[in-house]
Amino acid sequence: AQTVTQSQPEMSVQEAETVTLSCTYDTSENNYYLFWYKQPPSRQMILVIRQEAYKQQNATENRFSVNFQKAAKSFSLKISDSQLGDTAMYFCALRRINNDMRFGAGTRLTVKP
Amino acid sequence: KAGVTQTPRYLIKTRGQQVTLSCSPISGHRSVSWYQQTPGQGLQFLFEYFSETQRNKGNFPGRFSGRQFSNSRSEMNVSTLELGDSALYLCASSDGDTTTDTQYFGPGTRLTVL
Numbered sequence: 001a002q003t004v005t006q007s008q009p010e011m012s013v014q015e016a017e018t019v020t021l022s023c024t025y026d027t028s029e030n031n032y033y034l035f036w037y038k039q040p041p042s043r044q045m046i047l048v049i050r051q052e053a054y055k056q057q058n059a060t061e062n063r064f065s066v067n068f069q070k071a072a073k074s075f076s077l078k079i080s081d082s083q084l085g086d087t088a089m090y091f092c093a094l095r096r097i098n099n100d101m102r103f104g105a106g107t108r109l110t111v112k113p
Numbered sequence: 114k115a116g117v118t119q120t121p122r123y124l125i126k127t128r129g130q131q132v133t134l135s136c137s138p139i140s141g142h143r144s145v146s147w148y149q150q151t152p153g154q155g156l157q158f159l160f161e162y163f164s165e166t167q168r169n170k171g172n173f174p175g176r177f178s179g180r181q182f183s184n185s186r187s188e189m190n191v192s193t194l195e196l197g198d199s200a201l202y203l204c205a206s207s208d209g210d211t212t213t214d215t216q217y218f219g220p221g222t223r224l225t226v227l
Contacts, residue, residue, distance in 0.1 A: 035215070037218075042220075043201065043221050044218065044220045045203060045205075045218035046218075047215055047217065050215055091156065098168075098169075099169065100146070100158040100161060100169045100171060101146070101158060101216065102158070103155060103156040104155075105155050106156075
């Protein structure tokens with residue numbers, strides 16, 4: 001089975017502070033890809049960051065970074081220096097080779113001024 | 114490059130009707146995937162097309178079908194609409210010929226079934 005769990009339905013953070021969103025997943029595969037997508041209120045899903053499972057180095061993209069723990073099957077997203085524009089639903093996703101993408105239920109993040 | 118486009122953006126239908134949604138991928142992308150997003154079920158995978166062939170299929174009834182044209186544009190059809198088909202339908206495209214390439218999403222089509 002391939003499942004993705006986001007245990008935090010809602011989170012909030014003060015502007016300029018740091019927040020971490022949690023994601024755990026389950027797969028029996030050794031090679032796969034993990035993603036964080038952001039869906040602002042306008043509904044357009046935007047890629048935030050991507051991690052290849054075979055790479056031990058954690059991916060970073062400007063203020064966004066991940067903590068990828070393969071053995072623990074954990075893939076958390078850290079947002080530094082939070083901005084009002086970061087307010088959105090954040091989805092964690094898993095894709096195995098030759099398989100469909102599975103999404104978590106999402107975490108609604110609100111950045112407060 | 115232009116992003117993924119979906120038409121129409123909003124649609125209202127009644128039960129029993131059928132509907133066709135369209136998706137134009139990013140230029141050069143050959144893979145198109147479709148997802149259904151609802152508040153209760155979240156994001157669920159419908160199917161994926163690559164070079165006009167269905168490569169993966171989710172667990173949806175046969176009323177949901179799709180196809181891809183030679184220019185990579187894709188259509189999704191839902192026949193005999195039910196109230197539960199009301200959802201945001203998202204299309205995503207990717208550029209490679211492996212199924213792990215990053216998907217880029219369109220704005221979605223909001224379907225309301227009355």
